[in-house]
Amino acid sequence: MAQAAAVAKQPAPPRRRRGSATPRTLPYLPYLLIAPAGLLMLGFIAYPVLSVFYYSLRNFNPTKPWRNGYAGFDNFVQIFTKDTQFWDTLTFSAKWVVVEVGLQLLFGLALALIVNQTFVGRALGRALVFSPWAVSGVLTSAIWVLLYNSQTGITRYLADMGVGEYGTSWLSDTSTVFPAAVIADLWRGVPFFAILILADLQSVSKDLYEAAEVDGAGRLRQFFHITLPHLKDAIVLSTLLRAVWEFNNVDLLYTLTGGGPAGETTTLPLYIANTSVDAHNFGYASALTTVAFTILLFFSIVYLRLSKFGGGDK
Amino acid sequence: MITKDAEISAPVVPAPEPAAPQQWPRKTRRAWDEAPRWQIYLPLGSYLLFTLIPFYWILLFALRPAGSTSLVPWPMTFEHFEKVWTERSFGTYFQNSVLIGVATLVMTTVIALAGGYALARFDFRVKRGFLLALLCSQFVPGALLLVPLFQIFAKLQMINSLGSVVIAETVFQLPLSMILISGFIRNVPYSLEEAAWVDGCNRFTAFRIVVLPLLRPGLIAVGSFAFVHAWNHFLFALMFLSNQDKQTIPVGLNTLMSADSVDLGALAAGGIIAAVPVVVVFAFIQKWLITGFSAGAVKG
Numbered sequence: 001m002a003q004a005a006a007v008a009k010q011p012a013p014p015r016r017r018r019g020s021a022t023p024r025t026l027p028y029l030p031y032l033l034i035a036p037a038g039l040l041m042l043g044f045i046a047y048p049v050l051s052v053f054y055y056s057l058r059n060f061n062p063t064k065p066w067r068n069g070y071a072g073f074d075n076f077v078q079i080f081t082k083d084t085q086f087w088d089t090l091t092f093s094a095k096w097v098v099v100e101v102g103l104q105l106l107f108g109l110a111l112a113l114i115v116n117q118t119f120v121g122r123a124l125g126r127a128l129v130f131s132p133w134a135v136s137g138v139l140t141s142a143i144w145v146l147l148y149n150s151q152t153g154i155t156r157y158l159a160d161m162g163v164g165e166y167g168t169s170w171l172s173d174t175s176t177v178f179p180a181a182v183i184a185d186l187w188r189g190v191p192f193f194a195i196l197i198l199a200d201l202q203s204v205s206k207d208l209y210e211a212a213e214v215d216g217a218g219r220l221r222q223f224f225h226i227t228l229p230h231l232k233d234a235i236v237l238s239t240l241l242r243a244v245w246e247f248n249n250v251d252l253l254y255t256l257t258g259g260g261p262a263g264e265t266t267t268l269p270l271y272i273a274n275t276s277v278d279a280h281n282f283g284y285a286s287a288l289t290t291v292a293f294t295i296l297l298f299f300s301i302v303y304l305r306l307s308k309f310g311g312g313d314k
Numbered sequence: 315m316i317t318k319d320a321e322i323s324a325p326v327v328p329a330p331e332p333a334a335p336q337q338w339p340r341k342t343r344r345a346w347d348e349a350p351r352w353q354i355y356l357p358l359g360s361y362l363l364f365t366l367i368p369f370y371w372i373l374l375f376a377l378r379p380a381g382s383t384s385l386v387p388w389p390m391t392f393e394h395f396e397k398v399w400t401e402r403s404f405g406t407y408f409q410n411s412v413l414i415g416v417a418t419l420v421m422t423t424v425i426a427l428a429g430g431y432a433l434a435r436f437d438f439r440v441k442r443g444f445l446l447a448l449l450c451s452q453f454v455p456g457a458l459l460l461v462p463l464f465q466i467f468a469k470l471q472m473i474n475s476l477g478s479v480v481i482a483e484t485v486f487q488l489p490l491s492m493i494l495i496s497g498f499i500r501n502v503p504y505s506l507e508e509a510a511w512v513d514g515c516n517r518f519t520a521f522r523i524v525v526l527p528l529l530r531p532g533l534i535a536v537g538s539f540a541f542v543h544a545w546n547h548f549l550f551a552l553m554f555l556s557n558q559d560k561q562t563i564p565v566g567l568n569t570l571m572s573a574d575s576v577d578l579g580a581l582a583a584g585g586i587i588a589a590v591p592v593v594v595v596f597a598f599i600q601k602w603l604i605t606g607f608s609a610g611a612v613k614g
Contacts, residue, residue, distance in 0.1 A: 029436070029517075030432040030436035030438040030441075031432075031438065031440075033428040033429060033431055033432035033436075034428070034429045034432045034433070034444060036425045036428060036429070037425050037429040038429075040425070040481070040484065040485050040488065041447065041451060041485060041489070043466070044463065044481060044482065044485040045451050045454055045459070046447075047462070047466070048459040048466065049454060049462075051462040051465075052458070052459065052462055055461075055462075107361075111361060114354055114357055114358050115358070117354055119351070119354050119355070125358055125362070128365060128366065129361055129362060131365065131369070131593075131596070132365055132368075134542060134592045134593070134595075135546075135589065136546025136547070136548070136564060136588070136592075137546065137548060138546070138567050138568055139564070139585055139588050139589060141567075141571065142372070142567050142570075142571060142581055142582075142584070142585040143368045143369075143372050143585060144368065145571055145576070146371055146372055146375050146581065146582055146585075147367075147368055147371050149578060152375075152578060187364065187365070191365075241452065244452070244453055244455075247455075248455035248457060248458070250457045250549065251548045251564075255548070255567075255568050255571055255572075258572070269455060269457050272458060273460065276461045277460065277461075282461050285461065286461070292458060293454075293455075293458070296453055297453065300453060
């Protein structure tokens with residue numbers, strides 16, 4: 001770029017040439033090119049984030065305007081000392097993320113290893129097992145609401161076969177709602193991991209396996225010494241992004257269980273959404289958001305440090 | 315992978331799967347390449363069952379008459395589709411969703427293309443900071459920003475206009491799209507552009523004539539991804555559009571689900587209507603999915 005600018009500033013050569021190796025470039029061209037994206041992100045991500053921080057220090061509730069004003073750290077004090085619901089939803093969020101991401105990684109890895117092999121019908125097999133990935137949160141909920149329906153869902157047919165009882169709904173029972181929601185989200189989440197891991201698997205050199213073969217390494221050792229180290233960065237990054245996404249995502253649980261029964265499946269973001277949208281307690285919701293944001297940031301940094309992301313001897 | 319632009323496949327050659335001739339049992343075992351057949355088909359088959367039963371279930375409910383408990387959708391009926399399309403105004407929702415999806419696709423692709431080109435071909439002062447901001451934005455939850463976003467759109471008098479949703483979806487799509495596109499551009503040799511300059515093109519025409527055609531597969535993948543996300547995403551539409559005639563398909567589905575007595579046939583038919591465009595797009599980009607596109611899948 002610097003070169004381009006320097007060339008552009010030189011006096012025009014006396015003889016008209018047909019073209020040059022470097023076209024006339026305005027020095028501010030790159031800034032012009034990133035301006036639309038930069039301005040949009042400044043206005044609709046950076047500014048909202050800052051205003052969330054600002055509101056977290058205030059009482060702000062349109063339905064109780066007489067209380068509005070500067071509140072200092074009152075909101076935060078309340079979150080950490082009085083608000084049991086905060087701790088409940090945070091615990092559930094952690095449980096949800098750990099179980100979901102762990103299982104998705106496990107199944108996704110297995111699935112990727114399987115469809116990475118050559119076998120008859122591979123293209124079709126891949127297309128089919130990956131298909132739920134394209135299905136949205138709400139549509140996933142719709143599908144699983146149908147499957148879990150107490151009258152006509154899968155439980156009815158299971159009961160016909162002598163498994164379970166008629167009229168049970170896995171989504172309204174506190175003992176079954178968690179596994180039921182986990183399975184629904186796995187259905188959509190496993191293909192995501194499988195696709196990412198498969199993409200990275202394609203870049204493992206075949207020579208490595210052949211060399212290992214010559215040295216007498218069995219398949220398990222090959223997996224642990226070649227495949228897994230190669231996949232490490234992909235796994236670290238996809239796990240982190242997925243964890244953040246599973247933590248933040250409200251589409252599925254909001255529509256599948258609505259956070260119920262009895263608040264059993266309310267994640268922290270869902271609690272925040274309820275606090276701000278239903279209860280209009282924007283100030284308090286902003287403080288909760290700030291806390292959630294800090295937790296995510298802290299978790300991400302620790303995770304990347306622990307996994308030595310990008311470093312190592314690869 | 316975000317950090318590994320180099321590994322995002324070259325858009326020039328969308329890495330065709332070499333259709334290796336099937337090699338039937340050879341005695342020499344070759345690592346994971348040649349696991350016994352049952353070790354492939356058994357787990358894959360079970361997983362396929364888990365994947366496909368829910369799809370079958372929704373088809374079944376959509377096609378069999380209300381009240382039927384048959385496990386085969388026969389006699390087949392389309393009453394549920396007619397009902398959701400007209401009575402539940404899924405026709406209108408569909409139209410709104412298409413508008414939002416296409417507008418998001420266009421905006422995301424164009425803006426990310428400009429930004430991606432700058433990131434790929436120039437060195438400029440704020441570049442590192444900008445890249446860092448792109449990555450950090452991945453950790454900002456859209457759902458938690460609902461209230462400030464609502465206030466901004468209220469100030470701009472854009473509540474209840476589809477534009478608000480388009481902007482919100484675009485903004486949250488941009489970072490990844492831009493990183494992806496800059497990776498694609500980096501894979502196009504710079505010398506191609508230089509050759510065009512020598513032939514008298516300026517930067518823009520050189521880009522249009524030489525680079526753009528080579529980017530087509532990548533752009534299709536990024537654009538489809540933006541479309542699918544805007545099509546599927548629920549929260550922004552729910553919050554920013556309160557008029558019935560401005561709603562989108564996912565909001566319509568949610569309404570069907572949270573109704574007092576859930577009409578399962580209508581819900582299933584609505585779900586299929588919601589899935590159709592995504593399935594079409596999905597079939598269309600299948601080729602590029604594994605190679606060029608995988609890095610974009612991080613938002614699931």
